[in-house]
Amino acid sequence: MTSECSPSASWTALPLADLHRHLDGSLRPDTVAALAAARGLEVPSDLPFAPGMGLEAALARFAFTLSLLQEPDAVRRVAAEMCEDAAAEGVTTLEIRFAPQLHGGAPMEAILDAALEGADGRAGLTLCGLYGEPPETLRRLAELGGSREGVVGLDLAGGPTPGHHWRMDDYAPAFRRAAELGLGRTVHAGEGRPPAEIKQAILQLGARRVGHGTTLLQDPELVDLIIERGVTIEACATSNWHVGAIPAVEAHPIPRWVALGVPVCVCTDNTLLSAVDAPTEHARIAAIPGMDEAAMRAVIAQGHAAAFGR
Numbered sequence: 001m002t003s004e005c006s007p008s009a010s011w012t013a014l015p016l017a018d019l020h021r022h023l024d025g026s027l028r029p030d031t032v033a034a035l036a037a038a039r040g041l042e043v044p045s046d047l048p049f050a051p052g053m054g055l056e057a058a059l060a061r062f063a064f065t066l067s068l069l070q071e072p073d074a075v076r077r078v079a080a081e082m083c084e085d086a087a088a089e090g091v092t093t094l095e096i097r098f099a100p101q102l103h104g105g106a107p108m109e110a111i112l113d114a115a116l117e118g119a120d121g122r123a124g125l126t127l128c129g130l131y132g133e134p135p136e137t138l139r140r141l142a143e144l145g146g147s148r149e150g151v152v153g154l155d156l157a158g159g160p161t162p163g164h165h166w167r168m169d170d171y172a173p174a175f176r177r178a179a180e181l182g183l184g185r186t187v188h189a190g191e192g193r194p195p196a197e198i199k200q201a202i203l204q205l206g207a208r209r210v211g212h213g214t215t216l217l218q219d220p221e222l223v224d225l226i227i228e229r230g231v232t233i234e235a236c237a238t239s240n241w242h243v244g245a246i247p248a249v250e251a252h253p254i255p256r257w258v259a260l261g262v263p264v265c266v267c268t269d270n271t272l273l274s275a276v277d278a279p280t281e282h283a284r285i286a287a288i289p290g291m292d293e294a295a296m297r298a299v300i301a302q303g304h305a306a307a308f309g310r
């Protein structure tokens with residue numbers, strides 16, 4: 001038995017999983033510089049997230065990275081580099097997510113195929129619809145995802161605003177179609193917003209995983225529902241701190257979730273914009289009071305177990 005599989009070895013020796021890593025937030029800094037230079041663009045000095053900046057300001061940062069990723073070549077390159085980076089971090093289960101409809105330099109199909117070529121079987125791809133988009137867009141993403149081996153899931157990303165015409169349940173048919181096609185379903189929900197959103201994601205969209213869910217404990221019945229249905233929370237503590245969903249990484253509720261039996265895994269969200277990688281994110285989680293060796297082993301194992309597959 002090697003030290004890596006010895007029960008007495010520290011969790012730090014375990015292969016990691018990262019199920020929530022956005023393509024347009026996880027470019028290498030050198031690649032950002034190269035892609036920007038090739039387009040005659042200057043990299044904004046305030047590109048990285050800053051603590052407490054708010055979700056809206058954080059989401060606005062993607063406008064620049066997306067402007068570098070409009071063409072299939074750039075998408076292919078970044079997907080490949082993300083897989084290399086994750087492997088170097090000790091991540092053996094990786095899912096990359098992105099919204100092909102936002103990369104307008106080619107039809108969605110060509111953008112997705114470029115991402116699949118870049119990933120080359122080293123990561124599952126999840127397609128993101130965005131809060132506020134017409135339900136038809138998510139329906140198209142479900143059909144597109146179902147048509148490509150290597151796509152493992154459908155996501156609802158971004159965040160709702162009062163001005164949005166479409167609501168969560170308007171996306172239910174698209175998520176049902178995703179389920180029919182064998183795709184996993186995950187939803188960004190409860191990212192500092194009321195827990196009712198998490199409940200909707202599970203009951204209306206059939207979410208098998210929930211991104212963030214920081215407000216989960218405000219609703220004890222919802223905790224029961226999550227445990228009963230085996231829904232996994234994708235915890236992204238650094239990102240949550242940056243957007244102001246939690247006041248500090250140490251304030252993340254993950255130790256209480258683990259103690260209650262809530263399935264949860266640790267994810268980076270955006271390695272570039274949050275200047276984080278999987279080992280750093282896990283080390284920060286491990287430093288939260290209440291996270292002991294057994295709890296770390298549980299969340300790492302859940303990351304591998306909750307991966308979508310078809």
Ligand SMILES: [Zn+2]
Binds near residue numbers: 020022188211269
């Ligand atoms: Zn996310």
